[in-house]
Amino acid sequence: MLNLEPVEKTVTKTVPKRSDQPKMLFGKPLNPKNNSLNLIRLVLSLMVLFAHSFFIVGAGTGPTFKQENLGGWAVAGFFGISGYLITGSRFNNKIGPYLVHRVARIFPGFLVCLVVMAAFFAPVAYVIQHSSLHGFFQTPTTPANSIFANMFLRISTYDIAGTPAGVPYPGAWNGSLWTLYFEFLCYLMIAVLGSFAFFKKTPWPILAAFILSVILWANITRIDPYFQNNFDFNMLARLVPYFLGGAVVKVFSKRIGFNWQGALVAGVLGTICVLSFDGYGNQLAAPFMAYLLLWASTWLPSPKIVKTNDVSYGAYVYAFPVQQMLAVLGAFRWGVWWFTLVAGLATLIFAIASWVLIEKPTMGLARRRV
Template sequence: MPPSPKVLARLRFGAPLDPRNNSLNFIRLILALMVLFAHSFHLVGAGNGPGFKGENLGGWAVAGFFGISGYLITGSRFNNRLGTYLIHRIARIIPAFLVCLVVMAAVFAPIAYSLQHGSLHGFFQTPTTPANSIFANMFLKINTYDIAGTPAGVPYPGAWNGSLWTLYFEFICYLIVAFLGTFAFVKRTPWAMVAAFLLSVAVWANIQRIDPYIQSNLDFNLLARLLPFFLGGAVVKVFSKKIGLSWQGAAVSAVLAAAAIFGCDGFGNQLAAPFLAYLLLWISTWLPSPKIVMTNDVSYGAYIYAFPVQQLLAVFGAYHWGVWIFTVVAVFATMPLAIVSWLAVEQPIMRLARRRV
């Protein structure tokens, strides 16, 4: 006979994450704005910006996104049939992504093209054509970054959205967890996910030895770099029934994360992934969050619209303002789009998906 929930609660080292009372939405919004800030340096022509151990702030923010996502998505997979899981994942990521592609092609690019050429003459036939920019990218893999030769005359020309590329690899992570979840032993023992995580770290640690066999495939390299962060969050999830979230666990995680990051050159960031995920999840248990953000997750919209908003500002010459003013204006210009994306696209589609499965 399994122990009662009260007994499990006493045995657990710390409290479990309350799915209805945490600040994960707020933390993800902060991470999205960190990416915006990191991109500001590139988009005003000020270099890579601050960072450490091979990653700028944007890279670390993406690692945080993947860690949190790994935790949540693994829980979704283990609690749902495969079909339901895939429908939920598609509903969460694809519709808003497609709308973003259309908005860039139908609103952002025409404005930039008109400023560049004085009219829209030739806009719909100029490579990369607006229609092709949508079609070529609609399956998450970003194949084209410009639209009709825009944006131009800016410090970072030829790219409307330098954030969307990560979504392709996040969805591959969804599929990997979907596959792992088909095996009963993966659900029965947390050590199966630990083994998958360690294998992913080993692949990244030996990527230079692997490259000759895959012709240095960029997609493989990017997935190898990001997958450990996702599986790190998955590791925290599979241990969550035995190990809750506590300040003691956070202190140990901070020490182990620092030891991995500073002690293992080349793969320490990835090896630290479970401990970094644990820290973010623990922070979400005590960090105050605006109530409206707790029930409205605008972080995805902020992430996908920040870069094109910043580029449009740059087209109008805002890159002359410098990083800080440029960033503040970009935040205020991005948030209305993020809110509309949540209210008009993401939330309704997810509600529909939940009702249909």
């Protein structure tokens, strides 16, 4: 984020000007106005869509590597990029504006998605299943309760009035939304850490927090019983290292820039981590994965319309219900590849509408009011 605060001139004829910024050891900083992060996040969203296609057409789990399918790796990438960007946002803003911006980015599009599923996707599926809407509004999980129960990001119900049914993956309209709860918890975590001056003054506390998060995940089987094997705790412990990995890259970005040599080193170290440490190597590699994605954004060509319009969030939240709707209509019989192609095109329509009608206006409003 650019610092637009006025700077007092202190240069005199006898005293040389000194920069408060440490000298960058190598590479160049990430240009916040000229990068391909929107494109990369859109690709990650489509990777999640592709991974889910295997489940939704009944073709298994799809390609996996080190206990993660393509969707799991894409989510790790999302959290790494988020850790970098959100840490920068918090460390350059007071907590009030920071939280307003985070709520404006996550909640409006999410809430509208819940309404669209309850008011459009589920009724169509219900009519196909029952030949009418009779009983739709009273059948558990009722449409109203599907919205209310999930509106604070923690997903507790996945079906709506017993739909979708008669498909290879029944009973779930959106298997992607659950990660948003943990993403927002990471936002709150960095909000708290950013309230302490020493986290801003030196990169070492964030690095220490990352190392502790990896240690926690590496020992999760020993720790879980003390939390009664709580699913939320387990998932948070799994995902926080990815977020903090991106935060580590951010706090060191004043000294370490982005270039191909750094990417080569990050690729080698990340690969060693993933292959050498079973159970927690993926998390240990988080800073290196985040560095690779951020470096790619400095050279990967991106259309201007994608740079200025971020439809990745809409693609992420609408992909699963679009896929399930296609499955209800019988498209799961097409096989993974054709199904993915059609689902991807249909998802982009919803994603563009979400960006133009909901996300962009609410974020603009938040910036003007805070």
